[in-house]
Every structure is written in structure tokens, then in C-alpha cells.
Amino acid sequence: MSHSEAGREEPPESPELVESVIIRFAGDSGDGIQTTGALFTQDAAVSGHDISTLPDFPAEIRAPAGTVAGVSSFQLNFSSRDIHTPGDRPDVLVAMNPAALKTHLADLIPGGMVIVNEDSFTPQSFKKAGIKSDPREDGTLDGYAVHSLPVTSVTMRAVEPVGLGKKNSERCKNMFMLGVVCWLYDRNTDVIERLIDAKFAASDPKTAQANRLALQAGHSYADTARLVPHRYHVDQAQLPPGKYRRITGNSAAALGFVAASKLAGRTLVFASYPITPASDILHELARLRNFGIKAGQCEDEIAAMGAAIGAAYAGALGLTATSGPGLCLKSEAIGLAVMTELPVVIVNVQRGGPSTGLPTKTEQADLLQAMFGRNGESPVAIVAPQSPSDCFDMAIEAFRIATRHMCPVFFLSDGYLANGSEPWRVPSPEELPAFGATGSLDADNFQPYARDPDTLARPWVTPGMPGLEHRIGGLEKQDGSGEVCYEPENHERMVQLRAKKIERIADDIPLLEVFGPEQGELLVLGWGSTYGAIRTAVERSKSGGASVACAQLRYLNPFPSNLGEILDRFDQVLVPELNAGQLRLLLRARFLKDVQGLNKVQGQPFRTWEVQEKIDSMLGLNLRKLHGGTADSGSLSGDKQQGAIS
């Protein structure tokens, strides 16, 4: 029997049914906010909801406690219907201290619920947070449903029997808060207790016990105090049948690369250098020695790229992962892979730039770097997953393209996909297609740069093949023989061949699919991680009767072959991007089409309303209400959260 039912006299009231809940946990980066969020998310996922998450944390591991700089947050949207984003504004804000409340209150919906730890509301912590008076008393929280709970003190009492000491006991307060939230949403604590045990029971049974006690105490406290008149309940979502698990983009990518190794029948060599937010891919793959995965940490980004190329030359799947600043360092070696036409995959988990930029925040501003960030005419293939779970499929695609077309392939993820999570229908390996290289290999007339007539790929000849000894390198190659060649016409021909080889990948990738009408007034075209916000915005606009469709590019170089005709079928095209207009630049250059941009560079993903408002403005809807003006694409100022509009 669950603890929460123990000793209950009166029958529980039936909870209020809600379709979706957006909850945000916020506190010090030392408060265990990310763990709290991840545990509640796992519970929501296992309970059968559709979920989408947005972790947001500072680059500093431990900024000064209690300050605004040290606030870490985790937002979860869980729902009984199909959702695509972590949601715009939370219904509930859980704030572990005044700094967290100050940082996040403005995002809360009007009338939303605030749960705070009253033990942390002291004059000292107000000072650290830079606020003058108690927000619970000065009117700041007027209009919200506020629950101020003695989280720290009750936690301390609850875990006292374990004898952890003051500091470690206090650290359990996030579990108390989680217990409260579980009660609020009509959950027991079984799943989370199981997860706590899985993490700690073997290595640190006392910590496991204390965390369980705190969790149960929070649940019982909320139940006893009848925190709200009735609890809330979210039904299971109607997801397609199958086995599911919750997955982040980085985990999905790692699993996809393991699957690719199996499908190609080749060893995966993963060479990397630690960098936020890509390091989790290294952590995941480093654990899998029993799969024969050869993952390792190199001395620097350049060495990691070089080792990936060396592995590809040896006939393995050569992989590296990094983020923007690391990619800068790899550029020269990527050019070598272009010249030697070797199949390597480069993961770029994009973050805010330039330079060190915003290491833990998301951005899509490396598209042009991936396209053009090398010396010379240096084309590569580029794929971009559109959701955390899509990272699995696109990881396989990246290696399928690389090995079939003998070229470097970029995998453009970003911080939002990397750390965000959603339910993933677990595939069985049998549903995944095996793949292999195409280059022709005629030992009698062997030429290292002979080309497959369809793909233009050169053969993947690796050391150890007798009679095929040959030399490759970064100097220009003679067409066919691969020997060093400085002839002017040959160089031009090789430049064209390398470009054509990439262009022909368009015959080998799926056509772009349009969601919504096949033609109409407006197409919203995104790429990569903006999928959720765009799709949700378009669904809402469509249900309001607007003539709007959307499509999400997962293949950026080459583009799907039907992209041009799709663009032509719409009066207007809007490209929302988390950059200053990089895809827009490419589309305008390629299709001579006056596509419009919605551009945001705040280190944060799009909110659905931001996209929806732009759609409305482009379609001339509600303009009078919004601005009393015309539908030009000037600045939609007036809301501090709005991204720059161009």
C-alpha cells in the first residue's frame, strides 16, 4: 500500500481533469533542480502522458548560492494529447528560493500557482536575490495562488532518523517538493522511489532512504494540509501503440550511432573532446565498451577530428561531436575529409555564440558555418534532427549518407534538443534498414578516385587490401587516379565533382512533407529544433481557419528535391530561426524567393505564441488588435520577451 493512503479516513475527492500541465521547477543550481525535473518527467512519461521538457541552467557549476546568477530551472509540459513543445508559460512555478521566484515569476500565467519554500524566505536571501521586501507580503504575488511551505524544516525532521547530518539532510528538500507536486497531480511516489533506488540503493543506501523519506513526507504533507481543494489529473495520451521510453536528444543521438554501427556492420570509433552541451554523447558512448564501441577523449578538438578521419580511412565509422567553438578548431580537418572523400560524421550541438558565447543555451547560428566554414569550395552534407527522439533516426541517416556518398556529414543538433526530452517509441533493430557503401571496386583497374556512376562516390578502399596500395591526402587530386595534380582544368573539374556528389544526395533522401494545405497563403518553413513551436503554432492558426501550412527541413544540404516547388505553391514563406536569418539567406540565394524571417537570438527556444503572432501578422489577422497598424515585418515591440523580428 502506498504511504499516502495510510491512515486516510475520508474518501479522496475526485480530482479535476486537465488536458495539459506546464510546470517549472526553479532553484539554486545546487538544489538538484535538474534531477527533480527529470524524475517528475520520468514519472509523467511512465504514466503515459506525452511530454516535452526544457532544462535551463547556468554555465557556472555553482554560482554563488541564492543569487539570480545561480538559478537553474526545468520546465515540463505533460499532456493527454500530442504535444510538440515544453510549453510557453508555466501553470505552476515551484521556486526553491527568492532568487528563483524573482527570475521566473514573470513567465507564470496570470492566476497561476506558486509553490515556495518558506524557510528560504529570509532577509538574507532577499538581499542575495536583490529584492527589497518579502514578495509574499509586498503585493508581488497578488493574483497568484500561493503556497508557502516549510520545506526545509519538515524535510530535516523527516530524514532525521537516517542520520545524514545537517548538510546532506537539507539537500533532500527537493524530494520533499517533488512529493508535494506528485500529490498535486494525483500521483503516488512509487515510480520515483524506484528511480531513487536504482540510482543510490547500491552505492549509498542512506542517501536513497533519506530521499525516499523526504519524497513521502512531501506527499503526506500536501495530503494532510489539503494544499488545494482538489487535486488535478491528466489522462494518458493517445500515443501510437508500442514500447516507449523518455529520451533526450543527446541520448537518442548516441543510441542512433550505435545502431548505425550495427546496421553498417562496421566498428564505431568516436573521438571527442569535452564541451558543453555535447559531452553527454561522449559519456553515453564511453560506457558501451561491450558493444565494441571505441569511444575516447582526445587531447583537443583537432585531434578528435583527426582521429575520426583516421578511423574512417581505416574502414570504421568515424564520429566526432562538439559545439560551435570546437567546430571552429575542426574546420581544417573537415576540409581534409572533403578532399579525401572519407565518410565522417560531425555532431555539432549548437549553443549561443560567437566565441564562448552562451555555453548552456540553445541557438541555431552555426548553419552557415557548417555550410561554408572551411577554406576553398568545400561542400558537405548537413542533416538536422527536429526533436529529441528524431536524433536517433537522423544519427543513422548521417552515417547512411556518409558511407553511401563518401563525404563528411554534419549533424546539427542544439542545446534545446540535446537536453530536452520527450517520449520515444523504441524501435526494434529489425525495423531499421541495413546500409553499405556504393563505390565501385575493380581490383584490376583500381583507381582510388574512380566514381560510382549514380552517387559519384569514390570507393572506400582501406589499408589491408592487397594490391590496392595507394596514397591520398589534402593536395588536389587528379580525377580518377587520385594522384597529386595541379592542372587548372582538373582542379575545376574536381571542385565540380565534389559539389555534384553532394547535390546527388538529394535523390537519396525523402521528399519534404507539408503539414496542412498543399498550397495556400503562408508556409512556415523551419529547420531542426524549431519544429515543435512551429508545428504547434500552425496547428492553432489552422484551427482558427488560417490558410497556413508548415514544413520542417531535416536535410539542409542538399535540400529535398521538392523544396523549390513547395515554396512556389505559397503566397508567402516565413522562416523562423534561432539566428539572424541563416536559412533565409540560403533560401533566398537558391530560390530567389522573398522569404520572411522570424529571428530570435536569446539563447532560448521559440515560444509558440511568438510564432503564432508572426503568422497572424503575416496573414493580416488581428492586426488592429495587436498593433493598430499594417502587416509589415517591422519590430513587434511591446513585449520584452519577443524576439527580434526581421
Add this chain to the structure above:
Amino acid sequence: MSDTFPLKYTRDDFRSDQVVRWCPGCGDYSILAQVQRVMPRICAETQTPRENIVFISGIGCSSRFPYYMDTYGFHSIHGRAPALALGLKIARPEMQVWVITGDGDGLSIGGNHLIHAIRRNIDVKILLFNNRIYGLTKGQYSPTSEIGKKTKSSPYGVIAQPVNALGLALASRATFIARTLDTDSKHLQEVLLRAAHHRGTAFVEILQNCNIFNDGAFDDIKARDVRDDRLLFLEHEKPMRFGAGGSKVLIPSGAAHDTHFAAVAEAGHGMDRALVHDEASENEGFMYALANMDYPEFPVPMGVLRAVEQATYEDLVEHQIEEARERQGPGDLQALLDAGECWTVE
């Protein structure tokens, strides 16, 4: 590969059809000739078929080397050859990999990779051609150029102290360290053969002349009339003798300080006190001082300075894989995909 595989190659089997394009008179010609001459013996003795041999280079005059060898070859980018070699050896430990680099490629732009390749003890043979100059870019000073040297990029003289490649390799804990000369074909071949037999990173510095931009780079120590007195050819478990007819020996200085570890004595007077070379010595201070010995204070050490056995990086990777498989079983993709908390939607 079976033990009965004949592996009877000749020098010609290692000559590619490419025209060699170093400057006439370059020391690289001699190095190429010795490598091609000794390769049949290396293949036979290490039971390595030609197709399992890979030469990887960076950028610079020396790095053109792979084009002239009829083996697998990869002319990569400046300084990064050890990084490519790492990936190659991890993927295919059975390959015999030779890294060709120079003083600029290996000690300047690629210094970091060199250090880390060595400390990992990847099983690659690194041949560093040291001519104390940048030749391919037409004559700038290199990290091994001597203080005061005037070049196009140091018209007032070099003001940074030079790198001693052997000292650097030793500090990086190389398991095999040697030095030889472009012009001493017999010694060069002997050292290459020793390097080929070593399991782990074999670091070989080859002193080499650039007759265009740094002619006579090592004449002060290797000219016929002075070499006996200025070069000390190390031999394992043999007294450290040099000078005409072995007329001089190295003896302990008697002082406690490491940097004055040795003194020179006439053989007749100090023979009984002569230091004996030990390639596997664990006396780190002594080895470091020996590695850094330089003219004019001391003769310049040649030959194999250090050779010790230690597990290679790629062997340890394979070992971890085997251990993980024994402990956890071979990787099961379905089980991996299913890991964590799953739930089923009917």
C-alpha cells in the same frame, strides 16, 4: 596472416611510381632510400604484409614522404598526423603505422598531438626529420633552430631556446626513443629496424640536412673530422665510449646534482669508471640529462636512448572491450534501446 606467408619483398616493392620532388641534395633522399631498403627486412621479421603498412604524414618537406612509398599512405594536414594515426590504430590495431613528421610539423604546430601520442603509447613509429628550419615555406626558423640563428623570419637572430626532441619525448614518457642521421645509412637502417620491432610509440629523431635553407645544419657535430669526438653512439649495456677509436668515455661527475651527472674522461684513465648505457634505466634524472646532452659541453647522443615494454593504447582498448564483454555480455542493441524505464501503449 599465416607464419608461412613468404613476405619476400625487395626494395623496388616499396618504390611508388611518383617522381621524387625534393631539392637535389636533400637529406630526405637518403632517408627514403634507407626506409625502402630496410622495409623488406622489416616485413619479413615482423610478419607484416605490405598492404598492412601505412605511412601518415603532416605538412612540410618531409611529409611528402608517403607519396614515394608503395604502401598505403595519407598526406594529412599540418601537425595532425599523430591524430589520424590514433584513429587508424584504434580502428585497425593490426596495421603497422609510420608517422612522418618534421621539426616544424611535429614540434611546433603539432606539438600537442606528439606529446599525447607518445604518452598514450599508441603502436606507431614516429620519424621526425629535424633540419632545424622551415624548408617548404622557404626558410623561416623552426622550434629546433639554435639561439641567434638569422633566418628570413628572424633577421636579428632567434631569441627562443630550441626544443630538444629527445628530452621532450622522454618527458612524455616515450617507451622507445632514438636518434640517428640522414647520412649514416647503416645506423639509420639499424634504428629503423629496432623501431619497427618495438610495440608502442617508437620516437626516432633523424638529423637531416637542408642544403637550400640550412646547409650544414649539423656539420658542427657530424662533419667527418669532428664526428668521432662529438657524437656518442649509445649501445645497450655497453660503456659510453666515443672519440677516435673509443678514446673517451663518460664517467660520473661525482657531484650530486643531476645536471652535472657526467664528465668526459680519456678512456685510459677512466675506463673502469665508464658509465654503461641501459635502455631500460629507471633513473629518470640520469636519462633526462643523457637525452639533453649537447655539443659543445658533451657529445651528442645517437642510437637508442630508451626502450621499455609497456602495454599499447589500442591493446588496452581491446582489453577493456573483452573485459566488458565478459562482465556484461556482448552488446545487445535491443536491450540497449530498451534500457531505463519503459512503458507500453496498447
